Amino acid sequence: MIISILYYLLTGYIALLIIWNLVKSKKWQEEILYIIILMPFLLRLFRLK
Amino acid sequence: MANVKLTTLRKIVFSLAGVALMLFAGISFYRIRHLKEPVVLGPGVTQVKNLSDYFKGIKGTINDSYVYILEGEDSGGTVLVIGGTHPEEPASRLAAWIFTENAVLEQGKLLVILSANRSATTVTRLGGAYPSDYTIETPWGGQKFRMGDRWSNPLDQWPDPEVYIHFPSRQELAYIDIRNLNRTWPGRSNGTLTEKTCFAIIQLIKEENVDIAIDLHEAELQYPVISTIVAHQNGQDLAAMASMMISGMEGFDIGMENSPEALHGLSHREIGDHTSAISLLLEAPEPMLDATRGRTDRALLLEGKDEFIVKAGKHGLLFEKMDENGWPIDKRVGRHCSTILQIIELWSEEHQEKALIIKNVPRYTEIIAKGTGAFLHNPASAASNRIKYE
Numbered sequence: 001m002i003i004s005i006l007y008y009l010l011t012g013y014i015a016l017l018i019i020w021n022l023v024k025s026k027k028w029q030e031e032i033l034y035i036i037i038l039m040p041f042l043l044r045l046f047r048l049k
Numbered sequence: 050m051a052n053v054k055l056t057t058l059r060k061i062v063f064s065l066a067g068v069a070l071m072l073f074a075g076i077s078f079y080r081i082r083h084l085k086e087p088v089v090l091g092p093g094v095t096q097v098k099n100l101s102d103y104f105k106g107i108k109g110t111i112n113d114s115y116v117y118i119l120e121g122e123d124s125g126g127t128v129l130v131i132g133g134t135h136p137e138e139p140a141s142r143l144a145a146w147i148f149t150e151n152a153v154l155e156q157g158k159l160l161v162i163l164s165a166n167r168s169a170t171t172v173t174r175l176g177g178a179y180p181s182d183y184t185i186e187t188p189w190g191g192q193k194f195r196m197g198d199r200w201s202n203p204l205d206q207w208p209d210p211e212v213y214i215h216f217p218s219r220q221e222l223a224y225i226d227i228r229n230l231n232r233t234w235p236g237r238s239n240g241t242l243t244e245k246t247c248f249a250i251i252q253l254i255k256e257e258n259v260d261i262a263i264d265l266h267e268a269e270l271q272y273p274v275i276s277t278i279v280a281h282q283n284g285q286d287l288a289a290m291a292s293m294m295i296s297g298m299e300g301f302d303i304g305m306e307n308s309p310e311a312l313h314g315l316s317h318r319e320i321g322d323h324t325s326a327i328s329l330l331l332e333a334p335e336p337m338l339d340a341t342r343g344r345t346d347r348a349l350l351l352e353g354k355d356e357f358i359v360k361a362g363k364h365g366l367l368f369e370k371m372d373e374n375g376w377p378i379d380k381r382v383g384r385h386c387s388t389i390l391q392i393i394e395l396w397s398e399e400h401q402e403k404a405l406i407i408k409n410v411p412r413y414t415e416i417i418a419k420g421t422g423a424f425l426h427n428p429a430s431a432a433s434n435r436i437k438y439e
Contacts, residue, residue, distance in 0.1 A: 007208050035067035049078040
Protein backbone atom coordinates (compact mmCIF):
# COMPACT_ATOMS: atom_id res chain seq x y z
CA MET A 1 0.00 0.00 0.00
CA ILE A 2 2.83 2.42 0.92
CA ILE A 3 4.68 1.61 -2.31
CA SER A 4 1.46 2.12 -4.25
CA ILE A 5 0.97 5.59 -2.70
CA LEU A 6 4.60 6.47 -3.49
CA TYR A 7 4.00 5.49 -7.12
CA TYR A 8 0.96 7.74 -7.28
CA LEU A 9 3.07 10.60 -5.87
CA LEU A 10 5.76 9.89 -8.46
CA THR A 11 3.13 9.86 -11.21
CA GLY A 12 1.83 13.22 -10.03
CA TYR A 13 5.36 14.63 -9.94
CA ILE A 14 6.12 13.46 -13.49
CA ALA A 15 2.77 14.84 -14.67
CA LEU A 16 3.70 18.24 -13.18
CA LEU A 17 7.09 18.14 -14.92
CA ILE A 18 5.41 17.40 -18.25
CA ILE A 19 2.95 20.26 -17.74
CA TRP A 20 5.87 22.57 -16.84
CA ASN A 21 7.71 21.56 -20.03
CA LEU A 22 4.52 22.13 -22.01
CA VAL A 23 4.20 25.66 -20.63
CA LYS A 24 7.86 26.46 -21.36
CA SER A 25 8.01 24.87 -24.80
CA LYS A 26 8.37 27.08 -27.88
CA LYS A 27 7.83 24.41 -30.56
CA TRP A 28 4.32 23.27 -31.45
CA GLN A 29 5.52 19.70 -32.23
CA GLU A 30 6.89 19.36 -28.68
CA GLU A 31 3.66 20.74 -27.21
CA ILE A 32 1.61 18.02 -28.95
CA LEU A 33 4.10 15.42 -27.77
CA TYR A 34 3.85 16.60 -24.15
CA ILE A 35 0.05 16.49 -24.24
CA ILE A 36 0.03 12.96 -25.63
CA ILE A 37 2.48 11.59 -23.06
CA LEU A 38 0.65 13.42 -20.27
CA MET A 39 -2.60 11.49 -20.87
CA PRO A 40 -1.66 8.11 -19.33
CA PHE A 41 -0.26 9.85 -16.27
CA LEU A 42 -3.50 11.78 -15.74
CA LEU A 43 -5.64 8.71 -16.45
CA ARG A 44 -3.75 6.83 -13.74
CA LEU A 45 -3.99 9.73 -11.29
CA PHE A 46 -7.74 9.94 -11.90
CA ARG A 47 -7.90 6.13 -11.45
CA LEU A 48 -9.45 5.54 -14.85
CA LYS A 49 -6.85 3.16 -16.33
CA MET B 50 3.85 40.42 -27.65
CA ALA B 51 1.55 39.20 -30.37
CA ASN B 52 3.80 36.18 -30.75
CA VAL B 53 3.49 35.33 -27.03
CA LYS B 54 -0.29 35.58 -27.22
CA LEU B 55 -0.35 33.34 -30.27
CA THR B 56 1.85 30.74 -28.52
CA THR B 57 -0.37 30.80 -25.42
CA LEU B 58 -3.50 30.43 -27.52
CA ARG B 59 -1.91 27.49 -29.34
CA LYS B 60 -1.05 25.79 -26.05
CA ILE B 61 -4.62 26.26 -24.82
CA VAL B 62 -6.08 24.81 -28.04
CA PHE B 63 -3.74 21.81 -27.91
CA SER B 64 -4.52 21.29 -24.22
CA LEU B 65 -8.26 21.39 -24.84
CA ALA B 66 -7.86 18.84 -27.64
CA GLY B 67 -5.90 16.66 -25.22
CA VAL B 68 -8.60 16.99 -22.56
CA ALA B 69 -11.25 16.04 -25.14
CA LEU B 70 -9.29 12.93 -26.12
CA MET B 71 -8.75 12.03 -22.47
CA LEU B 72 -12.44 12.46 -21.70
CA PHE B 73 -13.35 10.23 -24.65
CA ALA B 74 -11.04 7.47 -23.40
CA GLY B 75 -11.71 8.10 -19.71
CA ILE B 76 -15.48 7.82 -20.00
CA SER B 77 -15.09 4.55 -21.89
CA PHE B 78 -12.74 3.17 -19.19
CA TYR B 79 -15.06 4.34 -16.40
CA ARG B 80 -18.13 2.77 -18.02
CA ILE B 81 -16.53 -0.63 -18.47
CA ARG B 82 -15.17 -0.64 -14.92
CA HIS B 83 -18.68 0.03 -13.60
CA LEU B 84 -20.77 -2.07 -16.04
CA LYS B 85 -23.28 -4.11 -14.05
CA GLU B 86 -23.75 -7.71 -15.14
CA PRO B 87 -27.05 -9.11 -13.85
CA VAL B 88 -27.25 -12.62 -12.43
CA VAL B 89 -30.74 -14.07 -12.03
CA LEU B 90 -30.54 -16.49 -9.14
CA GLY B 91 -31.76 -19.88 -10.32
CA PRO B 92 -34.13 -22.09 -8.33
CA GLY B 93 -31.19 -23.99 -6.85
CA VAL B 94 -29.53 -20.97 -5.25
CA THR B 95 -30.22 -21.02 -1.51
CA GLN B 96 -27.62 -18.49 -0.33
CA VAL B 97 -25.26 -15.91 -1.73
CA LYS B 98 -22.16 -15.21 0.31
CA ASN B 99 -19.07 -13.11 -0.27
CA LEU B 100 -15.45 -14.20 -0.17
CA SER B 101 -15.09 -11.96 2.91
CA ASP B 102 -17.38 -14.38 4.76
CA TYR B 103 -14.42 -16.75 4.61
CA PHE B 104 -11.57 -14.24 4.92
CA LYS B 105 -12.25 -10.81 6.44
CA GLY B 106 -9.07 -9.38 4.92
CA ILE B 107 -10.72 -9.06 1.52
CA LYS B 108 -13.77 -7.13 2.71
CA GLY B 109 -14.24 -3.78 1.02
CA THR B 110 -12.01 -4.67 -1.94
CA ILE B 111 -13.18 -5.15 -5.52
CA ASN B 112 -12.40 -8.87 -5.21
CA ASP B 113 -14.88 -9.50 -2.41
CA SER B 114 -16.75 -11.56 -5.01
CA TYR B 115 -20.04 -13.38 -4.62
CA VAL B 116 -20.17 -17.09 -3.88
CA TYR B 117 -23.44 -18.60 -5.10
CA ILE B 118 -24.48 -21.58 -3.01
CA LEU B 119 -26.84 -24.19 -4.44
CA GLU B 120 -28.04 -26.88 -2.06
CA GLY B 121 -30.10 -30.04 -2.43
CA GLU B 122 -32.56 -31.33 0.13
CA ASP B 123 -30.38 -34.37 0.74
CA SER B 124 -26.87 -33.95 2.06
CA GLY B 125 -23.98 -35.13 -0.07
CA GLY B 126 -20.69 -33.91 -1.45
CA THR B 127 -19.58 -30.35 -2.18
CA VAL B 128 -18.18 -29.10 -5.47
CA LEU B 129 -16.73 -25.65 -6.17
CA VAL B 130 -16.83 -24.24 -9.71
CA ILE B 131 -14.47 -21.29 -10.22
CA GLY B 132 -15.24 -19.00 -13.17
CA GLY B 133 -13.46 -15.78 -14.02
CA THR B 134 -9.97 -16.67 -12.86
CA HIS B 135 -8.93 -15.23 -16.24
CA PRO B 136 -11.90 -13.12 -17.36
CA GLU B 137 -10.60 -12.77 -20.94
CA GLU B 138 -11.52 -16.46 -21.24
CA PRO B 139 -15.27 -15.81 -21.35
CA ALA B 140 -16.51 -19.41 -21.61
CA SER B 141 -15.34 -19.89 -18.03
CA ARG B 142 -17.64 -17.19 -16.67
CA LEU B 143 -20.54 -18.06 -18.99
CA ALA B 144 -20.51 -21.75 -18.04
CA ALA B 145 -20.52 -20.78 -14.37
CA TRP B 146 -23.36 -18.34 -15.13
CA ILE B 147 -25.42 -21.17 -16.66
CA PHE B 148 -24.97 -23.31 -13.55
CA THR B 149 -25.97 -20.42 -11.26
CA GLU B 150 -29.08 -19.46 -13.23
CA ASN B 151 -30.31 -22.96 -14.07
CA ALA B 152 -29.03 -25.75 -11.83
CA VAL B 153 -31.35 -27.50 -9.40
CA LEU B 154 -29.73 -29.71 -6.80
CA GLU B 155 -31.47 -32.76 -5.41
CA GLN B 156 -28.47 -33.84 -3.37
CA GLY B 157 -25.24 -32.21 -2.27
CA LYS B 158 -23.93 -28.67 -2.47
CA LEU B 159 -22.57 -26.68 -5.40
CA LEU B 160 -20.62 -23.47 -4.86
CA VAL B 161 -20.12 -21.21 -7.87
CA ILE B 162 -17.90 -18.15 -8.24
CA LEU B 163 -18.52 -16.14 -11.42
CA SER B 164 -15.77 -13.55 -11.01
CA ALA B 165 -12.95 -15.11 -9.05
CA ASN B 166 -10.78 -12.15 -10.02
CA ARG B 167 -13.39 -9.41 -10.33
CA SER B 168 -10.65 -6.78 -10.58
CA ALA B 169 -9.43 -8.42 -13.80
CA THR B 170 -12.92 -8.16 -15.31
CA THR B 171 -12.68 -4.37 -15.17
CA VAL B 172 -9.69 -3.88 -17.46
CA THR B 173 -8.64 -5.04 -20.89
CA ARG B 174 -5.13 -5.83 -22.01
CA LEU B 175 -3.11 -2.62 -22.00
CA GLY B 176 -2.11 -1.91 -25.58
CA GLY B 177 -3.86 -5.07 -26.79
CA ALA B 178 -6.82 -3.35 -28.50
CA TYR B 179 -9.19 -5.84 -26.89
CA PRO B 180 -12.91 -5.09 -27.03
CA SER B 181 -14.08 -3.79 -23.67
CA ASP B 182 -17.22 -5.92 -23.59
CA TYR B 183 -19.27 -8.47 -25.53
CA THR B 184 -22.95 -9.26 -25.84
CA ILE B 185 -24.62 -12.67 -25.72
CA GLU B 186 -27.87 -12.76 -27.68
CA THR B 187 -30.80 -14.17 -25.72
CA PRO B 188 -34.52 -14.65 -26.54
CA TRP B 189 -35.24 -11.47 -24.51
CA GLY B 190 -32.43 -9.27 -25.95
CA GLY B 191 -28.70 -9.03 -25.48
CA GLN B 192 -26.85 -9.43 -22.19
CA LYS B 193 -23.62 -7.48 -22.00
CA PHE B 194 -20.55 -8.77 -20.17
CA ARG B 195 -17.19 -7.20 -19.36
CA MET B 196 -14.42 -8.66 -21.51
CA GLY B 197 -11.70 -8.47 -18.87
CA ASP B 198 -8.07 -9.49 -18.86
CA ARG B 199 -5.75 -12.17 -17.51
CA TRP B 200 -4.37 -9.95 -14.74
CA SER B 201 -5.84 -7.88 -11.93
CA ASN B 202 -6.46 -4.26 -12.80
CA PRO B 203 -3.36 -2.14 -12.02
CA LEU B 204 -5.78 0.35 -10.42
CA ASP B 205 -6.33 -2.27 -7.72
CA GLN B 206 -2.79 -3.61 -7.41
CA TRP B 207 0.16 -1.46 -8.47
CA PRO B 208 3.11 -1.41 -9.03
CA ASP B 209 4.35 -4.84 -10.08
CA PRO B 210 7.66 -5.94 -8.54
CA GLU B 211 10.83 -6.40 -10.60
CA VAL B 212 10.83 -10.05 -9.58
CA TYR B 213 7.87 -12.11 -8.40
CA ILE B 214 8.76 -14.77 -5.86
CA HIS B 215 5.83 -17.12 -5.37
CA PHE B 216 4.64 -17.82 -1.84
CA PRO B 217 5.27 -20.28 -0.25
CA SER B 218 7.40 -22.18 -2.79
CA ARG B 219 9.80 -19.23 -3.42
CA GLN B 220 9.77 -20.16 -7.11
CA GLU B 221 10.55 -17.21 -9.38
CA LEU B 222 7.70 -16.47 -11.77
CA ALA B 223 7.11 -13.75 -14.39
CA TYR B 224 6.87 -10.37 -12.65
CA ILE B 225 3.46 -9.57 -14.13
CA ASP B 226 2.02 -12.82 -12.79
CA ILE B 227 1.86 -11.36 -9.31
CA ARG B 228 -1.49 -10.07 -10.64
CA ASN B 229 -2.45 -13.44 -12.20
CA LEU B 230 -4.94 -15.32 -10.03
CA ASN B 231 -3.70 -18.60 -11.45
CA ARG B 232 -0.12 -17.95 -10.37
CA THR B 233 -0.77 -16.82 -6.79
CA TRP B 234 -2.34 -19.92 -5.24
CA PRO B 235 -2.54 -20.74 -2.36
CA GLY B 236 -2.25 -17.03 -1.56
CA ARG B 237 -1.51 -15.40 1.76
CA SER B 238 -3.46 -13.31 4.21
CA ASN B 239 -1.05 -10.34 4.18
CA GLY B 240 -0.14 -10.43 0.49
CA THR B 241 -1.28 -8.51 -2.56
CA LEU B 242 -4.95 -8.27 -3.55
CA THR B 243 -4.56 -11.24 -5.91
CA GLU B 244 -2.83 -13.33 -3.24
CA LYS B 245 -5.52 -12.41 -0.71
CA THR B 246 -8.19 -13.50 -3.20
CA CYS B 247 -6.60 -16.94 -3.54
CA PHE B 248 -6.24 -17.14 0.23
CA ALA B 249 -9.97 -16.36 0.63
CA ILE B 250 -10.94 -19.11 -1.82
CA ILE B 251 -8.63 -21.58 -0.02
CA GLN B 252 -10.40 -20.68 3.26
CA LEU B 253 -13.74 -21.25 1.53
CA ILE B 254 -12.60 -24.68 0.33
CA LYS B 255 -11.51 -25.64 3.85
CA GLU B 256 -14.56 -24.22 5.64
CA GLU B 257 -17.09 -25.71 3.22
CA ASN B 258 -15.26 -29.07 3.09
CA VAL B 259 -15.13 -28.92 -0.71
CA ASP B 260 -14.56 -32.33 -2.29
CA ILE B 261 -13.76 -31.15 -5.82
CA ALA B 262 -12.60 -27.72 -6.99
CA ILE B 263 -12.96 -27.11 -10.74
CA ASP B 264 -11.23 -24.05 -12.21
CA LEU B 265 -12.53 -23.07 -15.67
CA HIS B 266 -10.23 -21.72 -18.38
CA GLU B 267 -9.67 -21.28 -22.10
CA ALA B 268 -6.39 -21.57 -23.97
CA GLU B 269 -4.83 -20.50 -27.24
CA LEU B 270 -4.52 -23.18 -29.92
CA GLN B 271 -0.75 -22.76 -30.08
CA TYR B 272 -0.47 -23.80 -26.44
CA PRO B 273 -0.06 -27.54 -25.81
CA VAL B 274 -2.30 -27.60 -22.71
CA ILE B 275 -5.64 -27.32 -24.50
CA SER B 276 -8.94 -29.23 -24.69
CA THR B 277 -7.96 -31.02 -21.55
CA ILE B 278 -8.51 -31.61 -17.85
CA VAL B 279 -5.39 -30.76 -15.84
CA ALA B 280 -5.48 -32.84 -12.68
CA HIS B 281 -3.62 -32.82 -9.39
CA GLN B 282 -2.45 -36.34 -8.52
CA ASN B 283 -5.38 -36.61 -6.10
CA GLY B 284 -7.77 -36.32 -9.07
CA GLN B 285 -6.00 -38.27 -11.77
CA ASP B 286 -8.36 -41.26 -11.76
CA LEU B 287 -11.43 -39.05 -11.82
CA ALA B 288 -10.05 -36.89 -14.64
CA ALA B 289 -8.97 -39.91 -16.70
CA MET B 290 -12.40 -41.50 -16.34
CA ALA B 291 -14.11 -38.21 -17.22
CA SER B 292 -11.90 -37.84 -20.28
CA MET B 293 -12.89 -41.30 -21.51
CA MET B 294 -16.59 -40.88 -20.79
CA ILE B 295 -16.79 -37.44 -22.39
CA SER B 296 -14.95 -38.52 -25.52
CA GLY B 297 -17.37 -41.44 -25.86
CA MET B 298 -20.66 -39.81 -24.89
CA GLU B 299 -20.71 -36.04 -25.15
CA GLY B 300 -19.78 -35.47 -28.79
CA PHE B 301 -16.34 -33.94 -28.27
CA ASP B 302 -12.87 -35.06 -27.26
CA ILE B 303 -11.06 -33.94 -24.15
CA GLY B 304 -7.69 -35.09 -22.86
CA MET B 305 -6.17 -35.34 -19.42
CA GLU B 306 -2.86 -33.94 -18.18
CA ASN B 307 -1.04 -34.35 -14.91
CA SER B 308 -0.37 -31.22 -12.91
CA PRO B 309 3.43 -30.76 -12.83
CA GLU B 310 4.63 -31.06 -9.24
CA ALA B 311 7.30 -28.38 -9.60
CA LEU B 312 5.16 -25.72 -11.28
CA HIS B 313 3.76 -23.51 -8.55
CA GLY B 314 1.02 -20.98 -8.15
CA LEU B 315 -1.56 -22.78 -10.30
CA SER B 316 -4.90 -23.95 -8.94
CA HIS B 317 -4.52 -27.57 -10.07
CA ARG B 318 -1.27 -27.79 -8.08
CA GLU B 319 -1.81 -25.63 -5.00
CA ILE B 320 -5.45 -26.36 -4.15
CA GLY B 321 -4.60 -30.06 -4.16
CA ASP B 322 -1.43 -29.49 -2.13
CA HIS B 323 -2.94 -27.15 0.47
CA THR B 324 -6.47 -28.51 0.95
CA SER B 325 -8.14 -31.91 0.94
CA ALA B 326 -10.10 -31.07 -2.24
CA ILE B 327 -9.51 -32.77 -5.56
CA SER B 328 -8.18 -30.06 -7.84
CA LEU B 329 -9.02 -29.97 -11.56
CA LEU B 330 -8.58 -27.31 -14.23
CA LEU B 331 -10.48 -27.37 -17.53
CA GLU B 332 -9.16 -25.85 -20.76
CA ALA B 333 -11.31 -25.09 -23.83
CA PRO B 334 -9.94 -23.66 -27.11
CA GLU B 335 -10.15 -19.88 -27.58
CA PRO B 336 -8.61 -18.62 -30.86
CA MET B 337 -8.68 -15.01 -29.68
CA LEU B 338 -5.82 -15.77 -27.31
CA ASP B 339 -3.51 -16.89 -30.11
CA ALA B 340 -0.59 -14.59 -30.86
CA THR B 341 -1.01 -14.97 -34.64
CA ARG B 342 -4.65 -13.90 -34.67
CA GLY B 343 -5.99 -11.23 -37.01
CA ARG B 344 -8.32 -8.45 -35.91
CA THR B 345 -9.06 -8.71 -32.17
CA ASP B 346 -12.73 -7.86 -32.07
CA ARG B 347 -16.00 -9.08 -30.56
CA ALA B 348 -16.64 -11.36 -33.56
CA LEU B 349 -13.37 -13.21 -32.98
CA LEU B 350 -14.16 -13.50 -29.29
CA LEU B 351 -17.61 -14.99 -29.85
CA GLU B 352 -17.29 -16.82 -33.19
CA GLY B 353 -13.70 -17.95 -32.80
CA LYS B 354 -13.01 -17.69 -36.55
CA ASP B 355 -9.67 -16.44 -37.84
CA GLU B 356 -8.00 -17.09 -41.20
CA PHE B 357 -4.50 -16.54 -39.82
CA ILE B 358 -4.91 -19.20 -37.16
CA VAL B 359 -6.33 -21.56 -39.79
CA LYS B 360 -3.14 -20.92 -41.76
CA ALA B 361 -1.04 -21.58 -38.67
CA GLY B 362 -2.83 -24.92 -38.41
CA LYS B 363 -1.91 -25.76 -42.00
CA HIS B 364 1.73 -25.23 -41.00
CA GLY B 365 1.38 -27.64 -38.10
CA LEU B 366 1.68 -24.96 -35.42
CA LEU B 367 -1.51 -25.77 -33.49
CA PHE B 368 -2.30 -28.28 -30.77
CA GLU B 369 -6.04 -28.29 -31.59
CA LYS B 370 -7.97 -28.53 -34.85
CA MET B 371 -8.94 -25.23 -36.45
CA ASP B 372 -10.96 -24.71 -39.63
CA GLU B 373 -13.21 -22.04 -41.11
CA ASN B 374 -15.97 -22.99 -38.65
CA GLY B 375 -13.78 -21.75 -35.80
CA TRP B 376 -14.51 -22.28 -32.11
CA PRO B 377 -17.75 -20.43 -31.36
CA ILE B 378 -18.55 -19.52 -27.77
CA ASP B 379 -21.44 -22.03 -27.58
CA LYS B 380 -19.04 -24.91 -28.27
CA ARG B 381 -16.62 -23.69 -25.60
CA VAL B 382 -19.32 -23.10 -22.98
CA GLY B 383 -20.92 -26.45 -23.83
CA ARG B 384 -17.61 -28.24 -23.34
CA HIS B 385 -17.25 -26.79 -19.85
CA CYS B 386 -20.84 -27.59 -18.84
CA SER B 387 -20.67 -31.20 -20.03
CA THR B 388 -17.24 -31.76 -18.50
CA ILE B 389 -18.35 -30.46 -15.09
CA LEU B 390 -21.48 -32.63 -15.20
CA GLN B 391 -19.51 -35.73 -16.21
CA ILE B 392 -16.96 -35.19 -13.43
CA ILE B 393 -19.73 -34.81 -10.86
CA GLU B 394 -21.64 -37.84 -12.14
CA LEU B 395 -18.54 -40.04 -12.07
CA TRP B 396 -17.63 -38.81 -8.58
CA SER B 397 -21.18 -39.48 -7.38
CA GLU B 398 -21.18 -43.04 -8.74
CA GLU B 399 -18.05 -43.82 -6.73
CA HIS B 400 -19.00 -41.88 -3.58
CA GLN B 401 -22.67 -42.51 -2.84
CA GLU B 402 -22.51 -40.80 0.57
CA LYS B 403 -20.88 -37.73 -1.03
CA ALA B 404 -22.89 -37.69 -4.21
CA LEU B 405 -24.32 -34.66 -5.99
CA ILE B 406 -27.45 -34.87 -8.12
CA ILE B 407 -27.78 -31.86 -10.40
CA LYS B 408 -30.68 -31.28 -12.78
CA ASN B 409 -31.59 -28.68 -15.36
CA VAL B 410 -28.10 -27.86 -16.62
CA PRO B 411 -27.74 -28.07 -20.42
CA ARG B 412 -25.02 -30.19 -21.93
CA TYR B 413 -22.76 -29.63 -24.96
CA THR B 414 -25.21 -30.64 -27.71
CA GLU B 415 -28.10 -28.68 -26.20
CA ILE B 416 -26.04 -25.50 -25.81
CA ILE B 417 -24.85 -25.74 -29.42
CA ALA B 418 -28.43 -26.32 -30.61
CA LYS B 419 -30.03 -23.49 -28.62
CA GLY B 420 -27.14 -21.12 -27.95
CA THR B 421 -25.65 -19.96 -24.65
CA GLY B 422 -28.14 -17.08 -24.48
CA ALA B 423 -31.08 -19.51 -24.26
CA PHE B 424 -29.92 -20.36 -20.73
CA LEU B 425 -29.49 -16.80 -19.47
CA HIS B 426 -32.58 -15.43 -17.75
CA ASN B 427 -34.20 -12.04 -18.14
CA PRO B 428 -33.52 -9.86 -15.10
CA ALA B 429 -36.54 -7.70 -16.04
CA SER B 430 -38.91 -10.58 -15.28
CA ALA B 431 -37.16 -11.77 -12.12
CA ALA B 432 -38.01 -10.73 -8.57
CA SER B 433 -35.62 -8.03 -7.38
CA ASN B 434 -34.45 -10.16 -4.44
CA ARG B 435 -33.39 -12.86 -6.95
CA ILE B 436 -30.98 -10.63 -8.86
CA LYS B 437 -27.35 -9.96 -8.09
CA TYR B 438 -24.93 -7.81 -10.06
CA GLU B 439 -21.39 -8.93 -10.76
